[in-house]
Amino acid sequence: MELKNKVAIVTGASKGIGRAIALSLAKEGVNVVLAARNTELLAVVQKEIHETGGKVVMIPTDVTSENSVKNLIIETHKRFDTIDILINNAGVGVFTNVVDMKTDDYEAMMNINLKGVFLCARGVLPTMIKQQSGEIINIASLAGKNSFAGGSVYSATKWGLIGFARSLMLEVREHNIRVVTICPGSVNTNFNDNEKDNLQIIQPEDVAETVMFALTMPNRVNVSEIDIRPTIKPR
Numbered sequence: 001m002e003l004k005n006k007v008a009i010v011t012g013a014s015k016g017i018g019r020a021i022a023l024s025l026a027k028e029g030v031n032v033v034l035a036a037r038n039t040e041l042l043a044v045v046q047k048e049i050h051e052t053g054g055k056v057v058m059i060p061t062d063v064t065s066e067n068s069v070k071n072l073i074i075e076t077h078k079r080f081d082t083i084d085i086l087i088n089n090a091g092v093g094v095f096t097n098v099v100d101m102k103t104d105d106y107e108a109m110m111n112i113n114l115k116g117v118f119l120c121a122r123g124v125l126p127t128m129i130k131q132q133s134g135e136i137i138n139i140a141s142l143a144g145k146n147s148f149a150g151g152s153v154y155s156a157t158k159w160g161l162i163g164f165a166r167s168l169m170l171e172v173r174e175h176n177i178r179v180v181t182i183c184p185g186s187v188n189t190n191f192n193d194n195e196k197d198n199l200q201i202i203q204p205e206d207v208a209e210t211v212m213f214a215l216t217m218p219n220r221v222n223v224s225e226i227d228i229r230p231t232i233k234p235r
Contacts, residue, residue, distance in 0.1 A: 014036035140182065
């Protein structure tokens, strides 16, 4: 797939993995739409991309709000006329035993990690179906395949995301739309932490490179799921 001049929405683009993906897309000439709730951090990423000569707009978005996602789609069309790529990256994790889990934390994870993915995918699909092409990349987690104490609710959302994406892929493949789910292990999302142990784990840029790999595969190929682990087990 030729990425130059394509239009990509990146949710959770204000920091971490989302920021790294947005920067990588911009370097390839993609028109990037930054979506997240934190406008101050979004503005920083927007400035970074502008300084490299990339094309970018920021649209503050709450992926759990149907009206906010509708606005994201409308504003993207106003600026770029189409949508070629959706990066479903926005997510949140609270890790504690079920007995100690607050209902608000449960609802936040369910709403952002699952409802947000659904709303954004549903929002871009009419455009992608009409143009008979599109890419939906979901950032899940190995927690969606591997259980661990303290991760009951977070894992449930990622299992749900993987199941959603597997079915969605079968629904839209006839329209030449690819659905790819990327499942990283622990990712070092603190850019200022240079401790050796953190450098041994997956970096945000590694996930971004994996996204670029998935997007640039031949159009006839759909790599539906990719697991990412460190080459060497961190000490």
